[in-house]
Amino acid sequence: MSDYMFMLENHLSSDQNRVVADVQAAAGAAGVNVFLAGGAMRDVLGGFQVRDLDFSVEGNALKVAKTLASEAGVRTLSVDEDRRSAELVFPGGVTVQVSMARTERFPKMGGKPRVAPATIQEDLRGRDFTVNAIALSLNRASRGLLLDPTNGLADLERRELRMLATSSFSDDPVRLFRLVRLRARLGFTAEARTAQYYDQARAAGYQSYISPAALREELKQISSESNPAEIIQTLEQDGLLAAISPALTGAKLNAAGMARLERALRLFPAGMPVPRLGPFLYALSEKLSPREKSDLAKATQMSRSDVELWQKLETRARKLENSLKSARIRKPSQVYQILAAAASEEILFLLYHSPLKPVQERIRNYLQKYIPLVQEVPPEELEPADAKPGTPRYQKAKEALLALRLDRRVRTPAPLLPSSGAIALPVAAPKGRVSAQ
Numbered sequence: 001m002s003d004y005m006f007m008l009e010n011h012l013s014s015d016q017n018r019v020v021a022d023v024q025a026a027a028g029a030a031g032v033n034v035f036l037a038g039g040a041m042r043d044v045l046g047g048f049q050v051r052d053l054d055f056s057v058e059g060n061a062l063k064v065a066k067t068l069a070s071e072a073g074v075r076t077l078s079v080d081e082d083r084r085s086a087e088l089v090f091p092g093g094v095t096v097q098v099s100m101a102r103t104e105r106f107p108k109m110g111g112k113p114r115v116a117p118a119t120i121q122e123d124l125r126g127r128d129f130t131v132n133a134i135a136l137s138l139n140r141a142s143r144g145l146l147l148d149p150t151n152g153l154a155d156l157e158r159r160e161l162r163m164l165a166t167s168s169f170s171d172d173p174v175r176l177f178r179l180v181r182l183r184a185r186l187g188f189t190a191e192a193r194t195a196q197y198y199d200q201a202r203a204a205g206y207q208s209y210i211s212p213a214a215l216r217e218e219l220k221q222i223s224s225e226s227n228p229a230e231i232i233q234t235l236e237q238d239g240l241l242a243a244i245s246p247a248l249t250g251a252k253l254n255a256a257g258m259a260r261l262e263r264a265l266r267l268f269p270a271g272m273p274v275p276r277l278g279p280f281l282y283a284l285s286e287k288l289s290p291r292e293k294s295d296l297a298k299a300t301q302m303s304r305s306d307v308e309l310w311q312k313l314e315t316r317a318r319k320l321e322n323s324l325k326s327a328r329i330r331k332p333s334q335v336y337q338i339l340a341a342a343a344s345e346e347i348l349f350l351l352y353h354s355p356l357k358p359v360q361e362r363i364r365n366y367l368q369k370y371i372p373l374v375q376e377v378p379p380e381e382l383e384p385a386d387a388k389p390g391t392p393r394y395q396k397a398k399e400a401l402l403a404l405r406l407d408r409r410v411r412t413p414a415p416l417l418p419s420s421g422a423i424a425l426p427v428a429a430p431k432g433r434v435s436a437q
Contacts, residue, residue, distance in 0.1 A: 002144025004144050005144040007044060008136065011044045015090070016092075018092075023055050033057070035137055036053065037136070038054035040052065042131045055096065065086035077095075082112070102116060128164065128175050155191070174214040174217075177207075202239055215300045222280070223280035224276055244296060252287045273344065282310045282311075313345070317353075320338070331403075332406040347366075
């Protein structure tokens with residue numbers, strides 16, 4: 001095993017490692033070469049958390065994607081026929097991009113590219129920044145071979161973002177947004193020439209040529225970042241945010257709300273999936289008028305379902321809020337049952353938006369106390385002895401055992417007796433009702 005394969009396997013989660021093996025097997029069965037590339041390799045080599053896995057295929061990538069999609073639990077999110085690319089979600093929530101290795105030529109600024117199949121080396125040389133132009137071979141004959149034709153490793157060490165061509169921003173102006181986003185996420189600086197071209201492109205108004213689809217994708221990407229407030233503020237300061245909505249400036253830029261949303265996100269346990277786009281768009285547009293919100297949706301060509309994702313979020317979350325504020329909710333197990341069955345984006349929205357103290361406290365207890373407690377319980381302690389697995393009775397008994405564990409008062413041991421040195425037995429706490437606050 002090469003050092004890079006060892007690094008990869010130790011950096012990825014168990015679910016991600018299984019996906020790498022599955023993609024490798026599917027590419028082998030299709031007789032094509034496959035490489036882990038782009039942001040995934042940047043994050044592995046840079047020591048960052050790997051969010052998504054990007055695979056480049058020398059050959060028919062959609063055939064590989066179709067093979068993977070036929071597996072149980074694998075969903076296809078989108079397919080780009082022009083770029084011969086597909087986005088998939090695997091069990092465990094691992095998001096995967098399987099794309100044809102390609103070259104892209106742009107006849108006009110921000111226009112639709114002319115795509116042609118290419119080798120992995122040609123593909124890497126045509127990317128945006130050097131740190132995104134690194135790949136790792138997953139093929140039997142060269143498994144573990146690192147490909148770095150633009151010296152991206154050196155830029156990773158220098159913590160710099162360097163564009164690959166002087167035409168990078170004019171070819172695909174959305175890279176202006178991407179530079180801001182990656183600077184904020186990675187804590188990198190833009191290399192001097194890249195920073196100069198970035199300023200010139202902004203001044204020349206390249207951002208006005210970004211396609212609605214590209215703007216929509218950037219909003220999605222920003223919503224998944226840990227610091228969206230910083231990114232949005234930088235975009236506004238640099239005059240880029242107007243490409244999404246000219247109204248998002250000054251007092252109408254909800255900077256305080258975006259920061260509050262970030263704080264709410266930090267309360268969720270690590271690894272808990274939370275769809276963020278709806279709450280993010282709600283916070284971003286909260287101070288806009290209905291007409292301005294409509295204009296934002298048109299500028300990014302949002303579908304009806306996309307618009308409802310954020311404009312009807314408050315209505316969807318109201319039922320959950322009513323359940324949580326009920327005076328009949330008195331036990332931790334009741335809070336847990338309500339929130340465990342709720343959509344996580346509605347939980348996030350209430351943390352951000354609800355003015356009700358009981359609702360806020362119950363959500364915080366669920367995220368910071370009840371979930372960790374449940375995760376620490378050995379599975380065998382929640383196995384009913386008198387019911388057959390898979391039956392309704394079994395599930396009901398298991399839920400009762402979990403509720404008992406959540407509602408149990410903690411027994412506090414009595415202090416040691418200094419005179420004898422003996423250990424005192426724990427004294428049971430008095431019986432009483434457990435508060436769910």
